[in-house]
Amino acid sequence: MKQIDDLVRGAVAYDDGLDLLAVAPAAEVDPALFAAVADAVARLARGGWQPAELHRAVVRRGGTDRPLLAHAVVDGIAGLLRRYDRKTVDDRWLDQADELAAKVWWSADARYVTELTARRRLDRISVVDDLVGLLVVLAELPSIEVLVPPPGSAPKRKPSVSRVDERLLDRVRALLAKAESTGYPAEAETYTAKAQELIARHAIDEALLAGREGGADVVPFARRIGVDHPYEGEKASLLSAVAGANRCHTVWSPDLGFTTVFGFDADIDAVDLLYTSLLVQAGRAMAKSEPPGGKAGRARLKAFRQSFLVAYAVRIGERLAHATELAIEEAAAASDLLPVLRSRDEQVRETMARVFPRTVRGRGSRVDSREGWESGREAADRATLN
Known part of the structure; x- marks a missing residue:
């Protein structure tokens, strides 16, 4: 959705862009918002970010005052993992996602914003605001060194065998x-x-x-x-x-x-x-x-x-x-x-x-x-x- 992209890129003033999303049909805005979060998480996963690191970066850059950002990025991780057979996801990626309790709890992507609003007992505009804020944080993160193969590109095994008891x-x-x-x-x-x-x-x-x-x-x-x-x-x-x-x-x-x-x-x-x-x-x-x-x-x-x-x-x-x-x-x-x-x-x-x-x-x-x-x-x- 172009309005979301313009808002994240800073092409429009934040308050003006948020007002446009508030008056736009929810049936168009809500699915586009979740898709944008999922795509951003997928991009960063390909760029070397692991679940625990991504969650920590979001908390560090804004999640302390806006806790919904941290919850939403975990949902984005769960949505990403749903795209792949778990056999093609490295054990360390899965372990970190499990540690964050990343699971798909919503009934459908198109209803994610609605169900998140009810789950967190917030108003819809606040949820939309936080999801856009999450997208801004994710857009600022650069690619980093790939230490663990991203989902879909590795068998379910560790390249090194640890003998740690x-x-x-x-x-x-x-x-x-x-x-x-x-x-x-x-x-x-x-x-x-x-x-x-x-x-x-x-x-x-x-x-x-x-x-x-x-x-x-x-x-x-x-x-x-x-x-x-x-x-x-x-x-x-x-x-x-x-x-x-x-x-x-x-x-x-x-x-x-x-x-x-x-x-x-x-x-x-x-x-x-x-x-x-x-x-x-x-x-x-x-x-x-x-x-x-x-x-x-x-x-x-x-x-x-x-x-x-x-x-x-x-x-x-x-x-x-x-x-x-x-x-x-x-x-x-x-x-x-x-x-x-x-x-x-x-x-x-x-x-x-x-x-x-x-x-x-x-x-x-x-x-x-x-x-x-x-x-x-x-x-x-x-x-x-x-």
């Missing part, structure tokens, strides 16, 4: 949850250290097993992990430090709000778990040690937080790297681990270079608060892993 991951999650919930730094350190110990042992065992078997079915992969504001640069540095200590490499995309982590499945799982937990622990420690805010102290508080997170990331990187070296030295004394790790690192670097042939080294964050820097290092010492 779900029971082990459950134990790690439980330990990290305890570290996050306790108010005692010593307890948090104990729980986190035990989690890192389990992760390190499992990763080394997985590498040795792959080396003995030739590793033909295990290849490096990549996963995009969200980096939220505020202080995205400092949080991306923390993620990079955790990744480096776990034999992974990262590329940060600040304009899109995520970091692409390259590595083997078991190692990326470890990075994801540890980064999430350490971010929670850093936030709690920062809140306890930061100076008072208020109008007069707002600039000081911002400098403190930024410096805190920079120091926290640096210190975490130092401690994790040391812990990894110790684990490797211990395992290498009784095995041929080092050649295996060198080979795997080369594979990871080759994969990253293939996906990102050109990267730019980011600028380091400024440290304007000595108080924040010292507090961040102290918090990292309490939270890090021996």
Whole structure:
């Protein structure tokens, strides 16, 4: 429908275009709106976007104040999946769609707007406004690197075989949850250290097993992990430090709000778990040690937080790297681990270079608060892993 396209492209003023849609026959507008959402989701899926990433991008760019945008993009994902035999959709795509509960609940596409209005208990114009807003957000998203084959272009299988033991991951999650919930730094350190110990042992065992078997079915992969504001640069540095200590490499995309982590499945799982937990622990420690805010102290508080997170990331990187070296030295004394790790690192670097042939080294964050820097290092010492 031309009115919708003109409105999304900005060819007409938003309020004027919305008024035109409001007076146009619903029998024409409603099916065209859903079709436009479905087509936009299909375009972005071909352009590399996965369900969880697409949902997060919509929430990040407007879904917090307009929750219907997030619900509608999930419906668009469900509508897209309906077009394909599930056997031609990659498992990871299906898993993410299932995690979002993406299911076709409406009776017919032509009735989607009407049934959505009743389901959300809103008036029709508000729903039309939000759907157009969603189309504007989706139109702004660029194509990104294709890490998972889009629906309809792949058999239902994973290109890499992960040997991650779900029971082990459950134990790690439980330990990290305890570290996050306790108010005692010593307890948090104990729980986190035990989690890192389990992760390190499992990763080394997985590498040795792959080396003995030739590793033909295990290849490096990549996963995009969200980096939220505020202080995205400092949080991306923390993620990079955790990744480096776990034999992974990262590329940060600040304009899109995520970091692409390259590595083997078991190692990326470890990075994801540890980064999430350490971010929670850093936030709690920062809140306890930061100076008072208020109008007069707002600039000081911002400098403190930024410096805190920079120091926290640096210190975490130092401690994790040391812990990894110790684990490797211990395992290498009784095995041929080092050649295996060198080979795997080369594979990871080759994969990253293939996906990102050109990267730019980011600028380091400024440290304007000595108080924040010292507090961040102290918090990292309490939270890090021996």
